[in-house]
Amino acid sequence: MYNNQFPCWPHYRHQSTYPHFNATWKNAEPTFAAFSGTVTRIEDFYPVQDDASVGCYKLMSLENINRGPVNFVISPGTYFVDHEVVEVGDEVTGFYDTNAPALLIYPPQYPAIVIAKDTGDQNVTVDYFNNQLISSDGNLKLNISPSTKVILRNDQPFNRYPRNKNLIVVYGPTTKSIPAQTTPYEIVLLC
Incomplete structure (x- = not known):
């Protein structure tokens, strides 16, 4: 006797032809x-x-x-x-x-x-920053200055613009604009 109690989802041979499947299957970027x-x-x-x-x-x-x-x-x-x-x-x-x-x-x-x-004189955030250095939630924009230290986790200098990366940002005061803007003291790349 056929039992239809447990539904079965078909496995498509060519999953690349189903973009919705590939888009929701795995989120590559950490949140x-x-x-x-x-x-x-x-x-x-x-x-x-x-x-x-x-x-x-x-x-x-x-x-x-x-x-x-x-x-x-x-x-x-x-x-x-x-x-x-x-x-x-x-x-x-x-x-x-x-x-x-x-x-x-x-x-x-x-x-x-x-x-x-936690210290009173600095803030820390960890997030993905896009090519304009705006955080994924749109609440913080980074303005890099010559004094901003941009390094890798092993304290070696990072000599490129840190766009489209997951970053650890150490910063002080921010503007009251939307998004808030700050000039970070230090940016550490999570490569």
Whole structure:
């Protein structure tokens, strides 16, 4: 007897002829989100049970009064703005990729891409900036000056215009225009 209880979607042999399928199948560009809070705990994290990764990964717990707790997995590839050492009690902001797979647990746990220690004299954002250096949400426009330091994650200079890239931007005051404009102190490329 035929059972039509579970619908089946056909697999098309030439998927390139179906642009909607290819456009929605995979979003290649990461979308970044941030969570700010007070560091309540830092401990070793073991993603794999082998001796090679022991001590290389950390689990950093943040607490925010309005949004609750969040855990960030700190890997050797996590970038710390200004190479700051973070300790329990520090106010930090963690940035993560919202398109990356995440465990459905409480508190939420995300792989950290960037960690920034909160200071009163500088702001940090992580986002995709287009060819006019406007952020993906349209809220920030960068005006690069000769004093703006443009570097790679390994602190080597980047000698091109940083358009159409994912950037870590360290900046100070902004204009009250839409989009807000700023001259960043430092731009780090997430290549």
